[in-house]
Amino acid sequence: MATAHALADRAGAVILPHFRTDLTVDHKGGAQFDPVTVADRDAESAIRALLSETFPEHGIVGEEFEDARPDADFCWIVDPIDGTRAFIMGQPLWGTLIGLSAHGAPLLGMMNQPYTGERFWSGETESFFARGLGQGGETRTIRVRPCPALGGAILASTAPELFARTNCPAFEALARTVRLRRFGGDCYNYCLLAMGQIDLVVEAGLKPFDIMPLVPIVERAGGIVTTWEGGDPSRGGRIVAAGDPALHAQA
Incomplete structure (x- = not known):
């Protein structure tokens, strides 16, 4: 989990300078517009670089680059900017997704929104939310609400x-x-x-x-x-x- 937080910090530092700027948007191809930016690519590169230093034996599956050891016992699943369309529009409804699977089953997950300073992640038995993490922000446990109908x-x-x-x-x-x-x-x-x-x-x-x-x-x-x-x-x-x-x- 400490590594997941470090990955979120590093990706956020790469992405934020590009948000709400006049950046170039490329189209990956296909019938529907599928955008990608330098922020997507550079953030995933930063995540991969840190993982290669920390857990070189782990696998990595990401959106922007080829899979590395996807069949490893432990595999990181990352999307540097989930919601690139919102990102290029200047809407803060995007986030960096970081997950870790163990033998194919989800083990931990995190969503980081660096512009609003919000972060969500899973513990062993509970999930948490923090705003301004690392800047004196408070962490609290979150729960779904009942709605049976x-x-x-x-x-x-x-x-x-x-x-x-x-x-x-x-x-x-x-x-x-x-x-x-x-x-x-x-x-x-x-x-x-x-x-x-x-x-x-x-x-x-x-x-x-x-x-x-x-x-x-x-x-x-x-x-x-x-x-x-x-x-x-x-x-x-x-x-x-x-x-x-x-x-x-x-x-």
Whole structure:
């Protein structure tokens, strides 16, 4: 966990000078705009450099570069800027995701938002939140909130494009039953869920680095994360996260 905090500190120091500046945005390719910036690449490079010094035998799976020893017993899963679209728009709804898996199972997770000074992470049995960590900020335990019925639930998702074509009917059927749905937020939504601010996060088309670091945060705050079919979420795909197990079952 000390290494995860050090990685978040180093990545934040690399990313922040680029936020809300006139930086160049590249397109990775594909039908939909898939942005990447020097902040994404340099932050992941900084994370990889520190990990190679600290745990050279561990694997690393990241968004911007090729996997290194992905089948290692311990493997770090990193997304230097989850929410690059929000980042290039100047919205503070992005974060650095850092996760560690042990023999393929999520072991720890962290989401760092250096602009707002907020950090979320999982302990052995609980999840935590701090603002201004390292600057006298207080750390507190976070918990999901009860919400057993869909009719009272607040649902969040990153973008409607996630549900185009085959995913759309299922998502729309669920969205019609909840009290409120809201788009935008990326990784921040899962942390709001763990804090007890919202009740459901539903997404599709996620990669492992989009979700694996967030799973321990939600679970140790009392929530549940699975695929739409109820399976292992750590490999990505179609994801449903809920703070209340009864709500998750209904969703």
